[in-house]
């Protein structure tokens with residue numbers, strides 16, 4: 074049975090099934106005819122605000138927080154569904170001639186006038202764990218909501234640069250440090266919104282910490298047994314920090 078991903082930019086609809094929250098099945102909630110949906114194996118995604126009447130067992134739940142209760146594959150499907158819905162609601166017109174776009178496939182739209190095809194956009198971003206001996210660099214960015222949280226240096230990839238160049242540039246701009254031995258760790262879709270996070274590690278190579286450009290307000294090198302407040306799972310930053318605390322980079326000094 075297909076599962077329903079009724080989502081918006083930050084929420085998803087779940088069913089309270091005798092105290093256990095789960096995704097609704099297709100036959101449990103009727104989606105009004107004409108609603109734009111996205112179908113991929115096992116799932117159908119639709120905008121949460123298209124449904125007028127919900128069964129009483131329904132619960133609106135934070136999309137990001139649903140990671141804590143949904144199995145990983147279902148959480149990732151929910152994230153994908155939310156991304157497609159967001160994209161569909163925001164990419165409405167051809168940027169060349171202003172005509173209203175039409176659906177061309179499950180992941181694209183086409184302009185009926187000029188034929189240009191549009192796909193969901195992604196903003197590639199990096200996070201990097203800078204290692205200095207047994208310590209790692211954790212910083213507080215002014216954009217973080219919790220003033221106590223310290224996390225990895227992060228930033229968006231700019232046009233014309235490689236991921237490794239982006240890693241070195243972001244560290245230099247935000248902390249004035251030089252690094253070497255930039256290594257890829259792994260990636261994660263991060264639909265809050267439209268981000269593809271790519272994680273790296275790098276080795277400290279010189280310089281004094283300075284938070285010159287104002288994006289970072291505090292930070293320093295921390296040892297694994299003296300951690301500040303960390304970002305929550307399932308963020309890639311936290312995954313990398315936990316891998317480091319588990320000794321995954323111990324041969325990396």
Ligand SMILES: [Zn+2]
Pocket residue numbers: 167168169170171172184185186187188189
């Ligand atoms: Zn066009």
